[in-house]
Amino acid sequence: MTARRGFTLVETIVGMMIIGISFYLLMTVFITITPKTNLDQDTNTKTFLAQEVLEEYLAKGFAALVDVSPTAFPAPFNNYSYRISVKNVQAGDLNTDVGLGTNYKNVTAYVWGGNLSGTYEITTLDTTY
Incomplete structure (x- = not known):
């Protein structure tokens, strides 16, 4: 008897089934990960813009720090907007606005827009002596 080369029909079908199942599992992973990637990209963009x-x-x-009304970013980020909130605070309570005449300002930048809803905020404290 001579040796035959190649695959039998059963081996070919089993191989195609394994490849098909593997492809299905990979596509499921990609479909699951894609929305999270968009969320991460939007969050990173808002973080970058707020810090900038x-x-x-x-x-x-210090003297020029006052509230800024909602403003759109220039292109290519023109679908994002920001506003800045400034509170005059005291050393004992850095979150409560006490009006004018303090050496501390609580400054918060709010950024919203993009492909997903939600507002990102970043806060810092500025002081003068």
């Missing part, structure tokens, strides 16, 4: 606008704003100096 806060750093630029704080560079103006």
Whole structure:
């Protein structure tokens, strides 16, 4: 008897089934991960924009820190907006606005927009002596 080369029909069908099941499992993983990737990208963009606008704003100096009404970012981030809230606070309570005349300001940048809902905020404390 001579040796035959190749696969039998049963081996070919089993191999195709294994490949099909593997492909299905991989596609399920990709479909599950894609929305989370979009959420992570949107969160990272909002974080970056909040940090950027806060750093630029704080560079103006202590005396120039006042509230900023909602403003859109320039392109390519024009689908995101921000506002800045400034509270004059005291050393004993850094969250309660006490009006003018303190050496501490609680500054918060709020960023919203993009593909997903939700607002990201970043807060810092600025002081002068």
